[in-house]
Amino acid sequence: MKMIRMGAFNALAGQGATPYLFPMASPEIEALTQALARLPGLGPRSARRAVLHLLKKREAALGPLRAALEAVDERLETCGICGNVDTANPCAICADPRRDQRSLCVVEEVADLWALERSRLFPGRFHVLGGRLSALEGVRPEDLAIDALVARIEAGGIDEVVLAMNATLEGQTTAHYLADRIERFPVRVTQLAHGLPVGGELDYLDEGTLAQALRARRPVA
Structure with a gap:
């Protein structure tokens, strides 16, 4: 049987011939593919590969x-103190009496908190803003957990506030805004320093780089 090249195939289609149509995926598979494609770091092609893997390994992977x-949908909740995500409220970090109550590390997202926790170098507690200030995206101070942060500092017992913002324009803008908001309190305000590349995001940095940034944190100018 002779193979029809694409040019001939298109010519046949242009002459009114009905080309063979491959069957589309079922609505259920298409819905799963689209749901996965909306996740960060996954595009349509990666999502299709993931779906095919799940279908191929149904018992080992899909189940x-x-x-x-x-379990995540039923049990996970947001910590009412720091904004972390855990199966308990307060979360395990806030409820741990061994944590240094005098040090508070402020991060943009929960992913940043988890990244710093993996380094095992910060013994204090955290505060998740839930984002960063951005004029382009319309994110204002009232859209973030900044008032809650000020309230925690105002309550007392905190000696140092570490502004662990991402090294992006929006992240540094947020850090300077926070520094201005809390400068009236008798606390030492520091930020991550060496090892944190410009434009870098905490969640994508290795533990060694994060460790260096934590150790070399400096006062906010």
């Missing part, structure tokens, strides 16, 4: 994934 997603 555990379904159980994990159901």
Whole structure:
């Protein structure tokens, strides 16, 4: 049987011939693919590969994934103190009496908190803003957990506030805004220093780089 090249295929289609149409994926598979494609770091092609893997390894992959997603949906909640995500409220970090109550590290997102926790170098507590100031995206101070941060500092017992913002324009703008908001309190305000590249985001940095940035933190100018 002779193979029809694409040029001939298109010519046949242009002459009114009906080309063979491959069957589309079922609505369920398409919905799963689209849901995965909306996740950070996954595009349509990666999502399709992930779906095919799940379908191929249904017992080994799809079942555990379904159980994990159901558990997350039912049990996870946001910590009312710091904004972390955990199965308890307060979260394990806020409830741990061994943490240094005098040091508070402010981060943009929960992913940044987790990244710093993996370094195992910061013994204090955290505060998640839930984003960063951005004129382009319309994110204002009232859209972030800044008032809650000020209230925690105002309550007393905190000696140092570490502004662990990402090294982006928006991150540094947020850090300077926070420094201005809390300068009236008798606390030492520091920020991450050497090892944090300009434009870098904490969640993508290795533990060694984060460790260096934590050790070399400096007062906010």
